[in-house]
Amino acid sequence: MDEKKLYTDSGIEVKPLYTADGEQELPGQFPFTRGVQPDMYRGKLWTMRQYAGFSTAEESNKRYHYLLSQGVNGLSVAFDLPTQIGYDSDHALAEGEVGKVGVAIDSIEDIKTLFNGIKLEDVSTSMTINATGFILLSFYVALAKQQGADLKKISGTIQNDILKEYAARGTYIYPPKPSMRIITDIFEWCSHELPKWNTISISGYHIREAGSTAVQEIAFTLANGKAYVKAALEKGLDINVFGKRLSFFFNSHNNLFEEAAKFRAARRMWAQMMKELGATDPKAMMLRFHTQTGGSTLTAQQPLNNISRVTIQTLAAVLGGTQSLHTNGYDEALSLPTEEAARIALRTQQIVAFESGAPDTVDPLAGSYYVEALTSEIEQKAWDLISKIDVMGGSVSAIEEGFIQDEIARSAYEYQRNIENGSKIIVGVNKFQVQEENSTPVFKIDDSIRAIQTEKLHRLKNDRDPGKVDQCLQEINDRAASGENLMPAVITAVENKCTLGEISDELRAVFGEYK
Template sequence: MPGEKCFTDSGIEIKKVYQPTVNGQRSTEIPGEFPFTRGIQPDMYRGRLWTMRQYAGFSTAEESNKRYHYLLSQGVNGLSVAFDLPTQIGYDSDHDLSDGEVGKVGVAIDSIEDMQTLFDGIKLQDITTSMTINATGFILLGLYVALAKQQGADLKKISGTIQNDILKEYAARGTYIYPPKPSMRIITDIFEWCSNELPKWNTISISGYHIREAGSTAVQEIAFTLSNGKAYVKAAMKKGLDINVFGKRLSFFFNAHNNLFEEVAKFRAARRMWARIMQSLGATDPKAMMLRFHTQTGGSTLTAQQPLNNISRVTIQTIAAVLGGTQSLHTNGYDEALSLPTEEAARIALRTQQIAAYESGIADTADPLGGSYFVESLTGEIEKAAWELIEQVDVLGGSVAAIEQGFMQNEIARSAYEHQLKVESGEKIIVGVNKFMVDDEEKIPLLKINDSIRKMQVEKLKHLKETRNKTSAMACLENLHSKAVSGENIMPAVNDAVENFCTLGEIADTLRKVFGEYR
């Protein structure tokens, strides 16, 4: 358990950290010290285990709420919300473009009423919540804050994360609404508002996960992610924000794939690189230089063939994330190449983390692979290659310019194509896919989402619009429009709008009129 002495099963005591000595002096890189290659805390998981945060959300807020209560009962200590596609791109469930997508890849959230239902029986001040939302992240944050206020929570104590990373959407994922420049303005508005009102909130989770899912290599994942991070920091500083204040609330989100040692080295290199990037940009507070990150096991590595094999894949990826020093972790269900995870698959995924934490011994000492000839060399090689890519992005004018010119997209697409050629030729072996196949695939139960939930959401929206104070709601939207045009911080206007029962689609459309849409 964290804080206690640790022993092997043979009774040998395990130190908090192991390090070589050079001429009688300890080695230069120590966990908890700049440049944080070996971890951001001196004793890492000896002091506190990583947060076990299972990503979940599907169908209606009612159904997702049931899953959250189930996960909490099974030992999850942080929630992670998946939103459906209409919510992610700013459409209410009754919009024509929402047809066939409501509740399919996440939960449908149209208004404060859905948010109330989603967290029914859950005190927001007592839990940390991560929300995977980008283009409409500012609206979901407003809804979350409004609910916290209704619960009587102290906003200074509310903690959690919104992904809020729009740059990787243009490069790898596609759930954007507005063009890059106004999108960056919204993000810095969030930074500014949270610095004053929500000081414990992680205002962004700069995401390499989706870059990797789109087909990048491990090197490209950290190079492009850290480049995006630089762009956000520079934008915030241009707005006059203090890097030593907002820098402490930046977080990252990385993928864990199957090449165990490359993944561990990737995480170690990323920490070291970010510390030096922040130092070069003017950070002086060590906490503003720390790369804190969440990890999710690799969805794109899961196979529809022989899906139970995915439990083994997720186990390897879990070990990589923990050996690499992650602060929180989501483990995928074995059935996710086929559908959203069933309750059984979600439980097995969580148990994988718990077994790693309590039975494997990998959490007993900080950076257990530190000093390995192989891992230290690989960390350096990955860092060198990633710096070379970052320099190419910088030459193009930074991440926004590199994305506008298609550089990141083309590099990711090239790597994805090369990987697929290796799989098809057999050079890259995927067990159960191009080798060790079976004739009869085992049938496993799948979670199916009923299309009738759109009708339920439409009815709720109709009732909300009929019963709310329409004058107040429209006044709030007009005020938001005014703030967007004037260049003032939009977050106070967004908060007023959600509290007066404006819908997510109405708020997103108000800004569409000002900023336009990215094509």
Template sequence: MSKPLYNDSGFEIKPVYNSKDLPASTNGAQEEAPGQYPYTRGVQPDMYRGRLWTMRQYAGFSTAEESNKRYHYLLQQGVMGLSVAFDLPTQIGYDSDHALSEGEVGKVGVAIDSLEDMEALFQGIKLEEVSTSMTINATAFILLSFYVALAKKQGADLRQITGTIQNDILKEYAARGTYIYPPKPSMRIITDIFAWCSKELPKWNTISISGYHIREAGSTAVQEVAFTLANGKAYVAAALNKGLDINVFGKRLSFFFNAHNNLFEEIAKFRAARRMWAEIMKDLGATDPKAMMLRFHTQTGGSTLTAQQPLNNIARVTIQTLAAVLGGTQSLHTNGYDEALSLPTEAAARIALRTQQIVAFESGAPDTVDPLAGSYFVENLTAEVVQKATALMAQIDAMGGAVAAIEAGFMQDEIARSAYAYQQGIESGEKIIVGLNKFQVAEETDVPVFRIDDSIRESQSQKLAALRAKRDAAAVERCLLRIKECALGTDNLMPAVIEAVEAYCTLGEISDVLRGVYGEYR
């Protein structure tokens, strides 16, 4: 008799599944229709037969001018949407010439200090013709304002502009760390974005509630679902408290999940999350079917990539791509095989994109909707993810919701425990990672890596000095004062911030005004 086998979420995996393992709700087969509540089988009736997922490639490094070159390259290679990575100073509200920015400018993403940089970033790209996703949280409202100001300069119809800002601050407190302000004022900024976009930027996804970084920090698949949806509930509650219509803002909520290597667990996770979110939104008062849909972007798992035998990562990314597609994602970014070593080279980025294209056009995976529905194993796993994630969410609700659970350290502690257990499994050899703790080779093949020059900070600082010398200083002061007045009062912040960026106030200046009002979270 073989010993029991468990997956990373702690589910015992049986040697064989049969009809007795199907949840009672399936009656021996999955009877739900795709495109209908509760959307377990997908958010569109025909899914990829009608339209493939959006193939995004996450990119951003160095200066706006250098990143712009990569964007044009990716668009030429067949990318359908851009996804912008920002450097650490931009993420936490410091200009490139701030003392705390030293050593970080342009390193993990592009440095964006002002509208001038945003203009350079999208030089030669019409914003009405691309969908842009921006991975930005604490300063999301400023980067969105830069984007809106640029769209206006291009003469674009704001009602036709499409894209997403991550804008998910709660997971920053729980898993990632690029927060600035305390939770309550941060939630106020987020609901201001919801309200403004619902009127002025109706096709924009105002938040991408992210499980990706929760998983990267070491959570299990179940925790990724539970903590992400709990955060989603907190954003919905905040918007409802502000008097916003759930059937309006609910349609612009989107999600961002990780894809790891356990193919069937990941597919079940995506199916379970859709079902759970539909039921949550219905319970919170949504009546429009589109406000109950969980639409999500997927990125393959950065933390699963190994620096040892890095070409093995191409196989890992392929498995993760299949998991996302078979699980019904709306858009997808595939990691470069070299990302455990550096930012991806152009060659690695091209292979990552080609992986998506091969799955799309050669594998047959998109040809039918939810092809694993009715599988004894997948239906059982889906039901088990729902059950365990729902129980974990009930614990969070009992604590007073996601904000209270984060403030109490509950989510952080649960993630840390799971990460520790996973690492123990690797070190003991119980969890095999090919090329890392088994099937090693004595010599590694040299892989070219992408390096960022430290001189970027100097060039950005020079650009900032030139900008400050030529802009209207009095207009800058008026705009910053108006932001402060809005922050102290109840007026929506977005119009004041857009006016400020149009006057070429910098990201750091705007962030500092709000630091003065709200303080910093410690």
């Protein structure tokens, strides 16, 4: 335990850890209920991320430099819809969507621009990308090589969680089985070549955004995690190696104590699950997670109220022991966040970190009668749901049967009904309303971005070797059909200026599309 002394404003010393007499369960030890590190934030604060990406790579790059100058120490990249579902910006289906909900990335040239002036060895980058995650990772690796970076030092995360796309979000391309195969290819390649990279961020965030409860969020997320682990084990990968590179991504809502208890329960459950699946290294049993405050909780009415909501959600994530955190802008019910809203969101994290005292001791809510009971009850209810999924044959089968989707839809309906009948109060929405003229500045994206990206694609295609491109795409096709690992071929393809859409289409030809 650390030696530094911390005090309250009244001069009372804050111990690194508080325990009940005879308590055996310590932070940093199995089953990690109290946190994954013995000293938690006394040793190192969580990574403060801001999720950003819009319009062109040039515009997003400016926002990244701004955020880094304001104290962000991890970048989180949002991609536009065509990039997420494997279409280049000049594709007919991309019209009206280029650069809208994230940055448009068509080729290695866009990634170079996106990270212009940023050394990849010096930042941790999280990329919210799933169906095309292997291509974005390949762009990132190719750029790192061009920068002369040591791949053994490159750190970050790709979301790469396709199961929740079928259940809650919808940006899938290929059917579930080939999608799972791509994910295990990434696990295998990264375990040898990119050892510090988190190969998946198993995501409850979007499950919660779709309307699940806190219990369903962790039950469905951990069940998906179990499916990925089993797929990797079937491929012959070592659970003690790939298990250390699995990370999670959770939502933080307004019920402070339920959310903190949810995070504690999830850690305990995952440790037990990994042990049962054969992990013997404690680091492979640790649930490490990123948190984002709840987008669906933000209201367009009285948007400044969202600052208070985000503050409560930030506190819940910190009291629950998150490793990394993104705070939403107060204006996100209206548009992408403005620079001012992004700064206030980051300042919210910094105020909790440096002014609230919440990080001064490990697991400050431990021993609370309420929080301990909630932790155990959430855990039990989540195990009950996981048992039902296991009986169906696991997450893939439960998704194919529509079980998970139906459970989420039922909870979303119930929540909305409670708001409408007034039994659930949302301040400013169904109570404490005011007549207001909306004067909140909104962030607008120009439709001309598609033309800019199309022009870049034309230049790229005129400036490459067509024979080499055909050869690279054929190699991807061959590997997809033979079952060989796809990653080396995709990296070579992006280095030879193949586009995201071309690579995605090559695999569509082999795997088909999921409808």
